[in-house]
Amino acid sequence: MTSWLVFVPFVAMAADHCTNPTEYTVDERCYVTDAQKKTSPYNAVVALIDDGDIYCTGTIVQGVNGKPYVYTAKHCTDDDNGLVQSTLRIKLQNGKKLSVTKNNVGNYDIINDENFSGDWAVYSINKTDVPMVEKTTKIKFGIAPYELPYDVKSVGYGSLKIMSDKEITKFKDKYIAYLKDKEEFDIRGTEYNYGFDSGGINTSNEYVINFIDNNDDYWETLDSDDSRLKVSICKYLSTGRPKGCQIWGGNSGGPIFDDENKIMGIVTRGNSMIGGEYHAGREDWWTADFNASVDLLK
Numbered sequence: 001m002t003s004w005l006v007f008v009p010f011v012a013m014a015a016d017h018c019t020n021p022t023e024y025t026v027d028e029r030c031y032v033t034d035a036q037k038k039t040s041p042y043n044a045v046v047a048l049i050d051d052g053d054i055y056c057t058g059t060i061v062q063g064v065n066g067k068p069y070v071y072t073a074k075h076c077t078d079d080d081n082g083l084v085q086s087t088l089r090i091k092l093q094n095g096k097k098l099s100v101t102k103n104n105v106g107n108y109d110i111i112n113d114e115n116f117s118g119d120w121a122v123y124s125i126n127k128t129d130v131p132m133v134e135k136t137t138k139i140k141f142g143i144a145p146y147e148l149p150y151d152v153k154s155v156g157y158g159s160l161k162i163m164s165d166k167e168i169t170k171f172k173d174k175y176i177a178y179l180k181d182k183e184e185f186d187i188r189g190t191e192y193n194y195g196f197d198s199g200g201i202n203t204s205n206e207y208v209i210n211f212i213d214n215n216d217d218y219w220e221t222l223d224s225d226d227s228r229l230k231v232s233i234c235k236y237l238s239t240g241r242p243k244g245c246q247i248w249g250g251n252s253g254g255p256i257f258d259d260e261n262k263i264m265g266i267v268t269r270g271n272s273m274i275g276g277e278y279h280a281g282r283e284d285w286w287t288a289d290f291n292a293s294v295d296l297l298k
Contacts, residue, residue, distance in 0.1 A: 024165065028233070053226075054091070056073065056250065057250065059266075062133065069122050072253030073266055074106050087101050093131075101126075106118030116290075133263050144239050147238045148237070152259070154242065154246075155229065156252075157250040159226040159250040162230065171222070171274055175201055178211045179207070194208075197273065200274055226250045232247065249272075252269070253268075263296060265293040265294060265296050267293050
């Protein structure tokens with residue numbers, strides 16, 4: 001799925017659902033604080049960087065040999081020709097930057113966007129003094145909709161800032177005003193065609209994209225927050241479907257941790273809604289997508 005600007009001096013002081021739950025009732029993500037970054041599992045989450053810019057997320061996982069490996073999404077590893085890069089650059093939570101080398105990748109077809117279950121990549125780290133997490137020992141069981149729901153947290157560098165209810169309303173109002181004033185559309189009865197869905201707005205809709213292109217300075221204040229690590233508390237179904245997890249571009253390759261801080265899955269894709277019941281990738285039981293993550297429940 002793709003890879004969130006008003007910066008504050010300290011992440012711990014940033015407003016979000018954890019600090020102001022009554023003002024953030026739709027976007028329930030929270031910023032990972034500086035104190036949390038020093039503890040497991042957050043200290044094992046890494047940023048994938050290119051010329052210093054963060055574009056995806058990864059996790060340092062302990063292998064069966066006790067050595068550390070970076071798990072991420074395969075689509076985060078390609079070069080301009082769609083080929084998997086032999087080395088990547090990562091940044092740890094303590095600010096240290098490292099190069100990692102390709103170990104193994106799945107069969108996801110980057111160019112044709114096929115074989116989603118193979119959208120994973122593992123890179124080796126030539127270090128031993130790095131924080132690591134283990135793979136889950138949870139049991140995979142069930143057939144949809146008869147699945148075990150696990151309590152999890154999805155962590156990553158999604159570029160969409162954590163939006164207050166007022167900010168979401170402002171986005172909707174600005175888009176409606178754009179349709180009325182610039183495009184001169186009467187959308188009544190055809191709202192879905194213009195990106196309105198389940199109380200939110202689909203930013204992949206062509207009219208919404210045009211609105212964003214015509215308001216790029218405003219959009220940048222919302223969608224350039226990729227330097228701050230975020231966490232979403234949600235569920236992970238035993239068939240490998242994320243339920244209620246809020247993510248955005250930049251979360252790709254990021255971990256889904258169980259309640260023992262072990263990695264259960266790798267985030268790969270999701271919806272791009274702002275507002276409504278599906279805000280920032282959230283899905284309910286029935287719409288949760290098997291292709292939204294790579295399942296490690298095995």
